């Protein structure tokens with residue numbers, strides 16, 4: 001498979017699974033067999049610019065760096081809006097994929113598109129690919145840890161759903177999920193021994209609530225060594241990671257973390273110095289994990 005497969009995908013169905021979460025079902029023109037076989041598969045969606053019916057996609061390229069060059073080579077006024085998402089599910093044996101979109105308002109190309117998507121609409125999909133992130137190996141993580149800590153906001157729910165569904169029997173997981181209110185709760189199938197804590201912002205805007213870091217700070221952890229997976233608004237993820245390292249004594253290698261979105265910044269805005277420093281750390285850990293497996 002190409003490192004970064006590129007395909008068009010076409011909407012076949014849209015369901016509101018909660019008031020602020022749309023599950024969009026797509027039929028992909030092409031889909032590798034490996035897609036959907038493991039949890040937490042990350043991908044990028046390309047949205048058309050105003051006036052375009054279809055987004056302009058770069059040529060597929062086996063080399064990730066060249067692919068990005070090809071993307072940047074598209075004239076800026078034609079270049080698609082690109083946003084990161086998680087494969088929620090692939091229907092086995094088909095080219096059908098499901099992606100869950102948080103409807104956070106009309107303030108970005110992704111949420112704006114999802115709020116008015118119709119069957120027949122087409123987007124571009126780049127990935128899923130391990131190029132975007134160190135793949136979470138549940139087997140490796142659980143083998144090295146006694147239990148899993150999963151913490152995130154609603155943007156992390158699709159990934160958390162795939163992680164819980166892939167948990168081996170009796171694997172222990174403690175999950176903290178921040179959502180707007182109780183109407184945003186979802187349920188997941190799992191073979192694991194899972195405790196989920198739903199946390200509600202109850203009127204505080206997303207990105208401004210302390211409810212998630214506060215809950216994890218106040219949590220009584222099970223005995224033994226955890227492996228932590230953290231995703232959501234970048235400031236909250238940063239606070240969680242600091243707490244786990246500084247107050248709970250976790251080593252950085254047993255934390256997989258990712259700022260999924262940034263308060264008041266779009267995914268097109270330049271990285272802050274904190275984003276850059278974290279990207280460097282993630283790269284170093286990615287490299288160390290790759291070296292361990294070679």
Ligand SMILES: Cc1cc2nc3c(=O)[nH]c(=O)nc-3n(C[C@H](O)[C@H](O)[C@H](O)COP(=O)(O)OP(=O)(O)OC[C@H]3O[C@@H](n4cnc5c(N)ncnc54)[C@H](O)[C@@H]3O)c2cc1C
Nearest residue numbers: 084085086102104108109110111260261263264265266267
């Ligand atoms: C690896 C990865 C996987 C992800 N998976 C998913 C997924 O499966 N489903 C999903 O919905 N999101 C997911 N996200 C998050 C998603 O990429 C961001 O929320 C993205 O900013 C949405 O793009 P947009 O065009 O709607 O908004 P942008 O144009 O990026 O931002 C516009 C404005 O909206 C604000 N904003 C962005 N996201 C939110 C939010 N969730 N709540 C409130 N305000 C927000 C920004 O601060 C900005 O002010 C993922 C992100 C990453 C990095």
